[in-house]
Amino acid sequence: MQFTKRDLTKKSEDVSEWYTRVVALAELADYGPVKGTMIIRPYGYAIWELIQADFDRRIKANGVQNAYFPLFIPESLLKKEAAHVEGFSPELAVVTIAGGEELGEKIVVRPTSETIMYQTFANWVQSWRDLPLKVNQWCNVVRWEKRTYPFLRTSEFLWQEGHTAHATHDDAYETVLWAMDEYADLYREAFALPGYVGRKSASERFAGADDTLTYEVLMPGGKVLQSCTSHDLGQNFSKPFGITFQDQDSKTQHVWQTSWGLSTRSIGALILAHGDDSGLKLPPRLAPIQVAVLPIKGADPARISELTRPLMHAGVRVKVDDADHESLGSRINTWELKGVPLRMEIGTRELDEGVVTLVRRDTGEKFQVAHADLAQRVVEVLDEIQANMLCEAEDFLRDNTRDALDYSAFKEILAGPRGFIRAFWCEDPACEAFIKEETKATTRCLPLDAPEERGSCVRCEKDAKHRWLFGQAY
RNA sequence: CGGGCCGUAGUGUAGUGGUAGCACGAGUCUUUUGGGAAGAUUUAGCUCGAGUUCGAGUCUCGGCGGCCCGACCA
Numbered sequence: 001m002q003f004t005k006r007d008l009t010k011k012s013e014d015v016s017e018w019y020t021r022v023v024a025l026a027e028l029a030d031y032g033p034v035k036g037t038m039i040i041r042p043y044g045y046a047i048w049e050l051i052q053a054d055f056d057r058r059i060k061a062n063g064v065q066n067a068y069f070p071l072f073i074p075e076s077l078l079k080k081e082a083a084h085v086e087g088f089s090p091e092l093a094v095v096t097i098a099g100g101e102e103l104g105e106k107i108v109v110r111p112t113s114e115t116i117m118y119q120t121f122a123n124w125v126q127s128w129r130d131l132p133l134k135v136n137q138w139c140n141v142v143r144w145e146k147r148t149y150p151f152l153r154t155s156e157f158l159w160q161e162g163h164t165a166h167a168t169h170d171d172a173y174e175t176v177l178w179a180m181d182e183y184a185d186l187y188r189e190a191f192a193l194p195g196y197v198g199r200k201s202a203s204e205r206f207a208g209a210d211d212t213l214t215y216e217v218l219m220p221g222g223k224v225l226q227s228c229t230s231h232d233l234g235q236n237f238s239k240p241f242g243i244t245f246q247d248q249d250s251k252t253q254h255v256w257q258t259s260w261g262l263s264t265r266s267i268g269a270l271i272l273a274h275g276d277d278s279g280l281k282l283p284p285r286l287a288p289i290q291v292a293v294l295p296i297k298g299a300d301p302a303r304i305s306e307l308t309r310p311l312m313h314a315g316v317r318v319k320v321d322d323a324d325h326e327s328l329g330s331r332i333n334t335w336e337l338k339g340v341p342l343r344m345e346i347g348t349r350e351l352d353e354g355v356v357t358l359v360r361r362d363t364g365e366k367f368q369v370a371h372a373d374l375a376q377r378v379v380e381v382l383d384e385i386q387a388n389m390l391c392e393a394e395d396f397l398r399d400n401t402r403d404a405l406d407y408s409a410f411k412e413i414l415a416g417p418r419g420f421i422r423a424f425w426c427e428d429p430a431c432e433a434f435i436k437e438e439t440k441a442t443t444r445c446l447p448l449d450a451p452e453e454r455g456s457c458v459r460c461e462k463d464a465k466h467r468w469l470f471g472q473a474y
Numbered sequence: 475c476g477g478g479c480c481g482u483a484g485u486g487u488a489g490u491g492g493u494a495g496c497a498c499g500a501g502u503c504u505u506u507u508g509g510g511a512a513g514a515u516u517u518a519g520c521u522c523g524a525g526u527u528c529g530a531g532u533c534u535c536g537g538c539g540g541c542c543c544g545a546c547c548a
Contacts, residue, residue, distance in 0.1 A: 007485065007498090020541080024485090035539065087548065112548070146475060146546055153547070206548040214548095229548060261548080297507055329509035347508060357508090473547085 008337065010277045015221050019272060023150045026280045026338050028271070036148030036155030040264070043338065046288035047267055048158065052138060054190050054285070055160060055262060058182045064134040064162060069116050071140075075106040077115045080240040084114065087207020091143040093155075109142045114208065114233070114259060117163050118241040125255060128167050128247050132175070133255075136162040151268030152225070152474060159263035165243060165255040172232065172256035179230040179260035180213040186262075187227065191270055192283040192389040193217050194397050195227065196420065196469055198445025203429050206259075210234040216444045216469065218397050219272045222418025224444055224471035227269050230260035274389060280339025281361055283389045284382040289319040291378060292335040296328055296347030304346055307356065310375040316382070336361060341385045342378065362388055403467075407459050410470070414439045420471050424464035426457035435459055435470070444469045 008025055011018040023029050028044035031037070040048065056066070072095065079085045088111045095107040110116065117135065125133060142156045162179060166172040180197055187193045195217035205212040209231035217227050238244070238254040247253050274281040284290050291311065295304050304320060311318050319340075321331050328345075335343055345357040355368040358378070362385050369377045400419030404410035413421050425431065425443065435458075436442050446468050457464045 016542085031540075033539080084548095090546070143547080147544095200548090204548090209548080212548075226548085231548075259548095325507090327507050327509085327511055329507090330511085332509055334510095345508075349508075 008277075008279060011220070011275055012277055015272070018275070018277075020150065022271065022275055022279055022337075028267070028280075029150050031150070034155070036145060036153075038150050038154045038156075040158075043288060044267065047270070047282070047286055048264060050286050050288065051186075051190070051262075051266060052160070055182070055186055056138075058186070059134075059136055059160075059162060062134070062178065062182075064136045064164075066137060067135050068137050068139065069113050069120070071110055073108045073110050073113075073116045075108055077119055078108050080115060081208050081237055083236070084208035088112070088143075091145060093142045093144050110139075111141055111143045112259075112261070113137065113139070113141075113161055114163070114237055115241075118237050118243060118257070121163075121165055121255075122241050122243045125165055125243055125245050128245055131165060131167045131245060131255065132171060133165040134162070134175075135164070136160055149268070151271065152265055154264075157264045159261050161259060161261045164258045165238070166257070167245065167247065167253070167255065169234070169256045172234075172258050175258045176211070176213060176230050176232045176260070179258070180215065183215050183228045183230065183260070183262060187215060187217070187266075188390060190283065190285040191266065191273075192285075192386060192393055193227075193269060193273055194390065194394045196445060196447055198447040198450070198469065200229075200445055201427070201429070201432060201443040201468070203432060204443060206231045208233060208236050209259075210236065213448070214445050216420075216471070217269055217273065218400055218419060218471075219269070219474060222400060222472070223474045224420060225265075225269050225474045226444070227266055228260070228262040231258060233257040233259060273393060275339070278333075279337035281389070282339035282341060284341045284386045287339065287341050288317065289335075289338070289340050290317040290382055291319070291342045291344055292340045293318060293320040293344045293346065294328065294331050294335075295320065295322055296345060298348055299346050299351060303351055307346065307371060307374060311378055314375045314379055316375070316378055341382060344378075360385055362392075401469075404458055404470075410435075410441075410458050411439055414441050414472065418472055420444065420469050422467045422469055423458035424453075424455035424466070425468045425470075426460055426462040426464045427466075428457075428460070428462070431457060431460050431462075439472075441470045441472050444471045444473070 008021050009017040027041050029041055030039040032039050092111060093109040096103055121133060124130065138160045140156055140158050144155055145153050148154055164175050184197050187195055195215045197215055200212040200214055206229060211232040213230040215227050217225050219225050235254045235256060237257055243255045244252050245255060270286065271280060293304065293308055308318050308320060323331065341361050343359040350356050354371050356374060357366060357368050358381065359366045400417060402413050402419060402421055404413055404421050404423040410421060410423055432443055446466055450466050452465050455464045456462065
């Protein structure tokens with residue numbers, strides 16, 4: 001170990017400092033040499049691989065196929081959809097010189113792949129029989145952000161972007177909903193991160209989309225984070241890119257499209273949401289190491305591997321820390337820092353008594369389990385930890401979602417605990433902009449399950465039909 | 475991109491314009507190990523460039539990078 005937990009600031013004292021330190025100390029990532037870039041270290045990348053494996057399985061089950069499109073996009077292609085290029089141009093990285101020569105046409109490093117994919121989709125789609133087309137790619141994208149933060153906002157990040165084309169808007173919209181369902185389920189079940197699913201306001205929508213669904217999660221300190229999105233692109237791209245098909249009546253029509261993405265930002269959310277003063281706290285389903293086995297003082301390595309073998313057969317990710325030159329306390333602190341959900345201590349005492357000592361990272365609870373029951377109990381306890389972490393996060397979300405009946409209450413919440421605020425909004429962008437200007441809070445979404453009601457806008461008091469969720473974004 | 479703070483060994487820090495030091499870490503050896511072990515020994519550093527100066531880690535300017543605040547951020 002190069003670092004020790006001694007260097008970790010307490011999360012309870014300074015979340016921001018804690019976050020940057022824990023990213024380094026837990027060996028998740030280092031800074032790259034170019035501003036806003038990040039080196040994802042093996043332990044951090046292993047988390048990403050678990051996220052990938054889970055989501056990849058989900059989309060393939062729905063007939064989505066993986067492909068890969070180029071990193072470079074001709075500038076002219078990006079310009080084809082007006083709202084899209086306008087939204088992205090402030091944050092583009094552009095290649096102007098290549099091979100030692102000034103380029104005739106500039107090349108853009110992809111900020112997202114709609115344009116380069118859809119040019120090709122125009123060739124792939126000819127007939128209604130070619131639809132729906134469902135393609136996904138796992139790749140890097142570049143967005144030159146002014147203010148960066150490891151994982152949460154980096155100039156280059158990794159993500160998946162799914163892109164589909166459909167014969168009808170209904171069919172497309174079903175996919176928009178399906179993708180968001182999968183994200184929400186992934187966040188709840190794997191990340192143990194509950195959140196709100198809803199619709200973005202016009203001003204917060206993806207550049208080029210008719211409608212954007214989002215999953216919004218709550219972070220410590222009461223700030224909120226957009227953690228993934230699913231877009232209804234309508235025919236906004238199929239028209240300029242000429243993606244047409246002949247339907248069953250031989251009529252030529254433009255396809256209806258969707259796109260949806262989940263990025264390495266999700267790892268930032270995971271770190272922030274669950275960590276504590278001792279470091280990371282990973283939910284078992286996304287923990288690269290689920291059980292850290294610590295042999296103590298002369299415990300026979302052969303007997304320890306006898307005990308861990310059934311665990312591995314049960315699919316548990318186990319790491320035996322046999323660095324016996326390090327003291328027990330030091331090893332314990334290392335694995336706590338790295339957020340391993342379950343620690344197993346085995347010494348001569350345990351071996352003699354036919355038990356092992358287990359310690360939960362989430363609760364600190366310490367208990368003993370007989371050798372014979374070990375694999376079964378470990379699997380059960382990991383499930384309990386996963387469930388408990390979700391439960392705690394749900395309590396936190398519920399306790400930090402407040403209704404604001406008038407503007408002074410609204411401002412009071414933002415000056416105090418922040419979190420999500422439910423309030424009527426007239427849906428006038430000017431009103432939204434005013435609130436943002438004055439309170440730094442933006443509309444996060446209109447929850448999909450929000451009923452239509454009669455109320456008056458929290459700021460202007462004009463008629464409002466819905467209670468929107470507001471929050472201060474990360 | 476604007477304002478503020480900052481950049482010294484792997485990490486954290488000290489360092490009045492005049493010999494770069496300490497702790498932890500890392501390597502080797504010995505003894506240790508039930509919540510951050512000890513001794514011996516070795517190792518490693520001034521972000522980059524220009525300027526001022528006899529002399530710059532220290533002063534000035536610029537670049538690059540980081541943190542905080544703003545603007546921006548599917």
